[in-house]
Amino acid sequence: MDAGLEAFGETSRLEQLSKLLPVSAVIATVCILYFGYFYLHCLRLFQSDLAPEKQNSEMLARGYWQTVTFHVVTTLLSYCLLRCIFTSPGTVPDGQGWELKPDEEGAEGNEHEGGPQLVEKKHTGERRHCKWCLKYKPDRTHHCRVCNLCVLKMDHHCPWIYNCVGFRNHKFFFLLLVYALLDLSLVSITMFDTVWWSTRVDVSIVTMISLLFGETLAMFLLVLIIAFLSFHVWLMTKAMTTVEFCEKSLKKASYNSSIYSRGFYGNVCAILGPQPLLWFLPLSFPEGDGLTWPPSKESQGRQSLLQQRGSRVSFSSATGDEAQTSRSSRKKGTSRST
Ligand SMILES: [Zn+2]
Ligand SMILES: [Zn+2]
Secondary structure (H helix, E strand, C coil): CHHHHHHHHHHHHHHHHHHHHHHHHHHHHHHHHHCCCCCCCCCCCCCCCCCCCHHCCHHHHHHHHHHHHHHHHHHHHHHHHHHHCCCCEEECCCCCEEEHHHHCCCCCCCCCCCCCCCCCCCCHHHHHHHCCCCCCCCCCEEECCCCCCEEEECCCCEEECEECCCCCHHHHHHHHHHHHHHHHHHHHHHHHHHHHCCCCCCCCHHHHHHHHHHHHHHHHHHHHHHHHHHHHHHHHHHHCHHHHHHHHHHHCCCCCCCCCCCHHHHHHHHHHHHHHHCCCCCCCCCCCCCCCCCCCCCHHHHHHHHHHHHCCCCCCCCCCHHHHHHHHHHHHHHHHCC
């Protein structure tokens, strides 16, 4: 039995270590590209092996601006990466009426007097609750089984940062992608000149292979980041999280029907903060507590219209149900009229 327990403990430790592999790979990639770009490319542009009068001034100028730009962007990227890893995505607070009373689990669990007005409910009309955290779920909150936590405005669990992306670290995650795009573009475009230089016969083969490896890695990651960032920009403009996008995909609902949409500007502010001048700096953060997500006026208008038509509107999940209800009510309307 002891051997069994030891084996179980060993497996558990290995599982924990394996979860750290992706984040370690990200940190290692940042370090490899940093040393490749700075030591093999930027330092070459400074021509420190030549006397000052023999140095090429144009090359020197390129060395200065590329080194400064690279270090500024890499500092911001490293800061956002650390904040993504160490910032809690936000969870349901204790002692604010969200606790599930033991006798209520599995019971009706309907709206409490004076409780928060929730939009997302079960199909039966009950408040959503988490059976692991024993708490009611605010709108847009989902339980992450990896973090073992209910995450406010959960976007997705990201193994590359060993954390969930949620209400409190979403801007860090978004900016991490933006800075990665800038850094990788800078490396891919400007280092090509040094890669070409390294094909000369007087340059060591190790330097040439290292530069070729760095250039290929940067270009490969750039393509991935462009695709991933484009998807997240699109999600942001549609006021959707990745979880909500997947729910809509499963239900084949319209991607334009998010009940939380506040228009383009409002949707960007909901992730990058209310100050447009600070959108691309890790400084200004979205307003609110992540617990309450009142539906937009437009959505409320549609809801009341449907109710007037006698439809039973139930926002049982964050997303597609409104569109589904609209469709079903249209179908009912059609069948009535025919
Ligand atoms: Zn939970
Ligand atoms: Zn998670």
